[in-house]
Amino acid sequence: MKKFLALTMLFCLFATTAFAASVAEERRQIDELHDKALAKLYEKYPHARRVINQCYAYATLSNSGVKVLFIGSSQGRGGAINHQTGEKVYLRMKELSAGLGIGAKEYNLIFLLNTKDAWDNFIIGKTRFGASAEASADDGVSGGTIEGAEYVAPGVWVFQMTTKGLALEATLKGIKIYKDKNLNG
16 A cells, blocks of 8 residues: 555656646747747837837737638637736637638737736737728827737737748638636646
C-alpha cells in the first residue's frame, strides 16, 4: 500500500511538472506570436506604435481559418495588455462563418481598446462585433485616423493582417473571444 501511495504521489508530481512546463511553453509561444504580430503591424503602419502606446489597452490574436463553400471556421490564441493596470490576459478565439467562400489563411487581429469599459467587456467575452465599411478610425488621442483599422464595437478598433494564404468570401461571422482558463490561473 505504501508503494502504491508513493507511486501515486510521484506520478502526480511529474504530471503537475509536465503541465506547468506545457503552460509555460504555450505562454512563451503566444508571447512570440504577439511580438511578431506587432512587428508586422509596425512595418506596414509605423504610426500604429504611437496609437497602441497611448490607448487604454490592446490585444493581439494569431488565427488560422478555412472556408469551404457555405461554412467556415477559425481559431486563434493571443494576449491582451492593459496599459493602465499592467495586467496581461491570455486569450482564445473561435469564429464561425456562413456564406459563400473558399480558401484558407493565417492572420493576426490587433485590437485597440480605448476605454476601461471596452477592456472589461472584451476580456469577459461580452464585446459584440458589428460589421463596418470604414477604412480608418479615430485614434481617440489626437483626432487623427488610423489607416487600415476598422471600428468594430464601442471603444474597440481592429487591424487585420493576413500572414499566409488566400481566401475569397462573402460571409456573416460570429466571433467569440474569451480568457484561456489554463493560461491565466
